[in-house]
Amino acid sequence: MTYRVIIPAAGQGKRMGVGKNKLFLELKGEPIFIHTLKVFEQDDNCEGVILVINDDEKNEFQRSLKRFGIKKVTAFTTGGRERQYSVFNGVQSIEDEGIVLVHDGARPFVDIDLIHDLVVAAEESGASVPAVPVKDTVKKVIGNKVIETVERSSLWAVQTPQAFRMPLLRRAHQSAMKESFLGTDDASLVERLGHDVIIVEGNYDNIKLTTPEDLFVAETILHKRSRK
DSSP: OOEEEEEEOOOOOGGGOSSSOGGGSEETTEEHHHHHHHHHHTOTTEEEEEEEEOGGGHHHHHHHHHHTTOOOEEEEEEOOSSHHHHHHHHHHTOOSOSEEEEOOTTOTTOOHHHHHHHHHHHHHHSEEEEEEEOOSOEEEEETTEEEEEEOGGGOEEEOSOEEEEHHHHHHHHHHHHHTTOOOSSHHHHHHTTTOOOEEEEOOTTOOOOOSHHHHHHHHHHHHHHHTO
16 A cells, blocks of 8 residues: 655754754764655655755755665655644645655654554544553643643553545645644644544654654664664
8 A cells, every 4th residue: 555755854953952954963874864764765655755844955955865875755845934834835745645644754763564554544544643652650740740640551652654644634734724723743633623543553662863862772773673
């Protein structure tokens, strides 16, 4: 079952503290976003990737794509002020229907089996997201005071890629733009339409590289995978 992917890659990653787009930081000699793109490059079911970027960085992206032999990026689209607006621009660039995934460029450890499970679930239900059960005790806090300890058995930490039928995702984004609603992820835009979103259990390696500490974890994951 085929799909397309929108990857928002225009953010500056301020929490990484490197003064540039964190996706250009290297792991094992390759930029983070190249590690991410290689997963989709190797999947025959992926029909193309829409990369949403800061236009000033287009040449640098293109140089890396050429250097590392990435050929499935079929289009570049300009990023917006918020991630949601970047994804909206990516959605607007896709005219055909089918299944579309939205994936963080800074999640380089997603695996193809999970992608396929998400595509199947989205084809059946309209929307699916990967998630893992929350391990830690979670407390609701106001100021510095604990208000309650939240029952964690029903809590899941949601990841990407998130998979949708294209018409549903387009309608969700158009509705959010019309009503000036800013969601926490693409699934939240679908949820507000009253549409069910199905959970597909992911894995804890599928981390988003956000802070300098995450880079150490990433190196460990790469080392672990190289030994398999």
